[in-house]
Amino acid sequence: MKITFLGTGTSMGVPVAGGFQREKIAHDPRNERTRCSVWIQSKGKSILIDAGPEFRIQSIKARIQHLDNLLVTHEHMDHVAGLDDLRVYSYINEAPIPVHASKRCIKAIKTRFNYMFGEDKYPGSTSLDLMEAPNKFYIGENKIVPLPIKHGDLDILGFRVNDFSYLTDVKSIPDYTKELIKGSKVIALGALRWEPDHPTHQTIPEAVDVINELGIPKAFLIHMNGYVDHEPSNRRLPNHINLAYDQMVIHI
Numbered sequence: 001m002k003i004t005f006l007g008t009g010t011s012m013g014v015p016v017a018g019g020f021q022r023e024k025i026a027h028d029p030r031n032e033r034t035r036c037s038v039w040i041q042s043k044g045k046s047i048l049i050d051a052g053p054e055f056r057i058q059s060i061k062a063r064i065q066h067l068d069n070l071l072v073t074h075e076h077m078d079h080v081a082g083l084d085d086l087r088v089y090s091y092i093n094e095a096p097i098p099v100h101a102s103k104r105c106i107k108a109i110k111t112r113f114n115y116m117f118g119e120d121k122y123p124g125s126t127s128l129d130l131m132e133a134p135n136k137f138y139i140g141e142n143k144i145v146p147l148p149i150k151h152g153d154l155d156i157l158g159f160r161v162n163d164f165s166y167l168t169d170v171k172s173i174p175d176y177t178k179e180l181i182k183g184s185k186v187i188a189l190g191a192l193r194w195e196p197d198h199p200t201h202q203t204i205p206e207a208v209d210v211i212n213e214l215g216i217p218k219a220f221l222i223h224m225n226g227y228v229d230h231e232p233s234n235r236r237l238p239n240h241i242n243l244a245y246d247q248m249v250i251h252i
Contacts, residue, residue: 009033055082
């Protein structure tokens with residue numbers, strides 16, 4: 001399984017529009033973070049989790065030539081704003097792209113991107129086949145398990161793909177979801193910042209505690225804001241936990 005972290009930044013990206021507060025972190029390319037998305041190549045299938053505002057640029061850098069399926073964690077725009085850029089993949093496939101998401105997320109996508117659906121579908125727009133994600137399903141030989149989590153008070157999804165668990169925008173993880181995650185070889189987990197008490201996101205220390213509780217042998221932190229400096233942060237973390245960065249590739 002090959003995993004490419006397309007984007008690892010928070011909802012505003014790093015740096016934010018206008019470059020404000022850019023001086024807070026080192027001029028390290030790993031501190032340039034586009035919105036969170038991950039590309040998984042496994043058992044002959046190409047799977048994307050989330051399509052944010054920079055997906056076009058991310059896909060060019062990663063050389064994504066084909067997509068079989070899209071998994072969507074939730075409907076916030078930093079996770080779905082790139083749906084329009086998927087049109088070329090539906091052209092290549094000569095078929096709609098299968099999309100798995102929650103029922104609420106599907107409704108939001110149909111509302112915001114209404115020109116892609118129904119009798120008034122705009123010619124040439126992205127073709128998507130939206131499906132509510134069941135408790136377990138397969139993409140080819142890849143086992144997919146949705147992971148219900150909390151983003152503040154909002155119910156969203158993470159996804160486990162074989163031995164890789166991916167949870168972005170997470171504030172808390174129910175006990176039953178923790179059981180679904182256990183046994184993963186690698187986890188990618190949202191960790192917004194070092195400072196405590198954010199209402200909708202885990203902090204880095206909170207994420208470290210969860211990783212250690214779950215006993216996952218290797219972990220990568222994602223969804224970091226512009227105050228998280230890559231190299232100094234990595235030095236503070238345990239050896240089995242690292243910050244991910246845009247276009248980072250790992251293998252399981």
